[in-house]
Amino acid sequence: MGDIQKSNRSIFDLDLLRALVTVADCGSFTAAATRLHSTQSTISQKVRRLEELAGQRLLDRGVRDARPTDIGETVLGYARRMLALNEELAAALSGEGAGTTIRIGVPEDFAAGRTTRLLADFSRDHPRVKLEVSSGLSRGLAESYDRGELDLVLVKQRRGSREGLACWPEPMCWIDAAAAPTFAQDPVPLVAFPPRGLYREDMIDAVEALGRRWRISFTSSSLGGIQAAVADGLGISLLPARAVTAAHVVLGPASGLPVVDSIERVLLQRPSAEPEVKTLAAMLVRMLGEEPA
Template structure:
């Protein structure tokens, strides 16, 4: 009888795989420990044990974040499948149907219209996915994504500031009231989003570069609030071109204000994302591509 070669079979513990997957999704051991209701040292020990079993380093432990190695990406793919199969087996034996939670973050000006129609369509097609949508300022959404609190986000960011699944330029316009212009006032009244907003920083920098005095006359985290305040003559603002209304007038180059071309829309998704996350991401990419094609 011909002898078959002896294979080194390793049985990978699902608990260890779950620890690796959570660290990769959250980008840090601290956030992973919080999500798994464990301690950072315990999660670290589980990942190291998994690396010992695999015989490979699976994570690059940087100063600010943790990223999977090439081998780690391979293991993450299998880990997600194994954990999903384990969940399916449990459901099959119990007869229960456990919903998957998908946490999406979008800017406030994308929280309606075509986006909500798309989300409703996704929910109809994937009834077992529990969709949780949050809207807010892009920096807050990006920070939530980095902490592992969101699975998929559409954000506005500086061009090329970070890796993204897809990105599109976001043309910007300086706007004033068509009925009660405010740009000639001294100091220039500015209608702005709260501190740390991208548009706010660009607006202030540009006004100061002109040597003009300025003041914040109106602050709102709502796009509708910004649009209304400008329309009623409370000040000028900087907004995406797609949000300019008939109640506004665009301030062109003759005003001395610079063209702002540093902003882009970006979709952020982890390489290890669930299939349902990838499906929704693809739908968003298609929608945004069509609207900007």
């Protein structure tokens, strides 16, 4: 009897539960190991130990991912509550105010304005949640999400490339400088994001389809840098409609440049995410769904 009681108590080892929750959140043992500053084998051993103590298989392990079983989902619910209570106790004893941290990734053109106002509203309703926001190129944000470094991300992608919680079309515009236009130059100067940037190949393909020569005149990983370079007459660019400023002129059908309608925004959130993450994701879905097309 004593051995059984000891075994049951061991099931609730917070270190083992944390390993399970992190694997479920990240979707893989490799990403979970990165988040926990551990090794893949150590995380795997902890989850296996928990499964042995529970007498149940808690994760379905695929070649590249790991998903909770039905009983695993039940254990995850209790595990999250136990870990949250542990953090609350630690915070109460140390005097710290925050409990949960949500790591969010958004493209640069969403890192201010309505997004920050929404995050402020969320923070007022969830004062114990700490928000960490990263902005950058969509490809980098998606890779960070896949590594388990971000909990919730908004990225831009080719239409239908990846399924997400919700997606919306991303209207695009060809822009030139209002004061010193450059489209008539030969070769056409292009202001672009770095190689592998989402719009770069669209720009090159479109100009070549016109039979025009081109050159990359300016490269920046910053949206603000691209906007300023075009406005100051360094070349034309292709940007989301929301990024067009008064210093730009939109190149319409008369330019011969094609309409680019292959880009969409997608919100990525793991099904096993914590309730606070799901609440914030729902708020973002409502906000993005209210934006004009």
